Amino acid sequence: MKNLFLALAAVAAIAFVGCSKDDDNNKSTGLVGTSWTYSESYPSSSLTETLQFQSGGVVIWSGQYTESGYGTEKYSNVGSYTYEASEVTIRIVQDDEYGADVYTGKVEGKNLVLYNTYGSVYGTFRKN
Numbered sequence: 001m002k003n004l005f006l007a008l009a010a011v012a013a014i015a016f017v018g019c020s021k022d023d024d025n026n027k028s029t030g031l032v033g034t035s036w037t038y039s040e041s042y043p044s045s046s047l048t049e050t051l052q053f054q055s056g057g058v059v060i061w062s063g064q065y066t067e068s069g070y071g072t073e074k075y076s077n078v079g080s081y082t083y084e085a086s087e088v089t090i091r092i093v094q095d096d097e098y099g100a101d102v103y104t105g106k107v108e109g110k111n112l113v114l115y116n117t118y119g120s121v122y123g124t125f126r127k128n
Contacts, residue, residue, distance in 0.1 A: 030083045031081070033053070035053075037125060047064070049125075051125055059080065059090055088112065103122060110127040
């Protein structure tokens, strides 16, 4: 009887270990350390934006906008992201007044197609 109890305890211990969900701890590990860039140019202006995905679900969204006659504006925001099965969700808080912008996207090879809050294509970022 004692052996049967020990055998059942061993099976239960293995079952609990086998059921752990490692992917619940951090669904952002697939993009950690990657950087993606989006650029567009017009005759009198240009825009370049970069997404840098870091560990812990942190993303840095930085950019530079240049317009002839007005100069260059640089910006950088820190946000959060999740990533699972090629789907990414990015949350950037602009300020207390406007709240957060939420973007969704899909990684397709070396491209990350990003959609704004309204479901329109924001742009296609290219992996550096």
